[in-house]
Amino acid sequence: MPDTLRVALVGAAGRVAAPCHLHAWRMVDRGELVAVCDVDKSAITRISDGWAINKTFIDYEALLADPGIDAVDIVTPPFLHAEMTIAATAAGKHVYVEKPMARSAGETRAMIDAAAAAGVTLMVGESYVFQGSHMMARELIDAGEIGDVLHVRQTKGPWVMRPDELERLEGKGHFTPWRTDPELSGGGPFPWLMDHGAHFFATARYLAADEPIDTVSTLAVDMTGTRGGAGGEARQDSVFSVSWRYANPALDGLWTRVTGPPEASEFIGFRTEVFGERGMIRVFGEGGGAPAGREQPPPVTLIAGGNIRTFDPDDGEDRAWLSNVNYYDRAHANALQHFTDSVLDSTAPRYGGGDGAADIAATLASIKSAIDGAPVRVADLPLDWTAYGA
Ligand SMILES: NC(=O)c1ccc[n+]([C@@H]2O[C@H](COP(=O)([O-])OP(=O)(O)OC[C@H]3O[C@@H](n4cnc5c(N)ncnc54)[C@H](O)[C@@H]3O)[C@@H](O)[C@H]2O)c1
Incomplete structure (x- = not known):
């Protein structure tokens, strides 16, 4: 070599x-x-x-x-x-x-x-899982600062693009035809979930000390025809929440979507709260922080033993999002390094491949749960199950 x-x-x-x-x-x-x-x-x-x-x-x-x-x-x-x-x-x-x-x-x-x-x-x-703030939260968890993890709660607030990024994308945002296509995206009637589920489940396992995800339950409503047609990206609005149990029954997790005008929101972007036996950590992820013009919260906050401590990976500003954490270039550079x-x-x-596969399996289970309207055990999903063939 x-x-x-x-x-x-x-x-x-x-x-x-x-x-x-x-x-x-x-x-x-x-x-x-x-x-x-x-x-x-x-x-x-x-x-x-x-x-x-x-x-x-x-x-x-x-x-x-x-x-x-x-x-x-x-x-x-x-x-x-x-x-x-x-x-x-x-x-x-x-x-x-x-x-x-x-x-x-x-x-x-x-x-x-x-x-x-x-x-x-x-x-x-x-x-x-290579973003500075997430890695900092994981270090605190590994150091035992909050004791054993009991619950992981993720919130997807509005993502707010920087004006120059909006301009670069010529007002089309992240839209490309494959992204909303049931088969090309792989997400069947829920392409947005396919695009983002892997991120959410990867974070959910990473901040729960790699505990495997066992069962997933998605609350969604079929909005075909009312929100841009089958597979439209607007169908992210049809997914309200995803909850899951880990292999260890003492742990559980929840993802919810909170969309609203940024200026009417306390926080924007993705954030995760990890609750442990002795404390909790709040960490901002992709596009995370406070809306523009307000004081930015620290990327990582630890509350334990009656004390509040804050941490900052100090990784610069994000190129794409108005965000308190450098998600795009820095996280990818960390991963590629x-x-x-x-x-x-x-x-x-x-x-590696095993991690990628675990998070695809949980994502597919979340889509199957949205389709079936019932919880799905990740291990029960057949190897050849696809969301677009469903
Ligand atoms: N980790 C992240 O934060 C992140 C962010 C954005 C996208 N992604 C992922 O990256 C991938 C690409 O997403 P995107 O939005 O940049 O897509 P895109 O559609 O903007 O870009 C895909 C490119 O692939 C090219 N392409 C298609 N077929 C090809 C072939 N046979 N040989 C060579 N090039 C070919 C296309 O011409 C296009 O330029 C997706 O899997 C997406 O989920 C990850």
């Missing part, structure tokens, strides 16, 4: 993940972005010129045949994750693949098996 990991970014002309990976690779030690690949020919030329990356590919197979590339960083839509990962492992490349890892438990199994058979590293891009170190040092990555 060379001293530097030579990486190709696949899906490099994308609108959301690609820009933050392009920024993030510049912050990574021992890892270098040497090639960019996208089927959008004119856009990929613009990216390679703008970021001074010499090698460009529009054909993924040609990229995989290049011996000057050690690893692929896959930021294409979810319907391509399994086939691209499996092809890369067969070519002997290490793989970092964005969340959601895949669209079925069977696909995640095949990806893990392919990487194991090829002897390459497989890591899933789950930025929530970890991937680079794992490959070069031959160590198992912290969020």
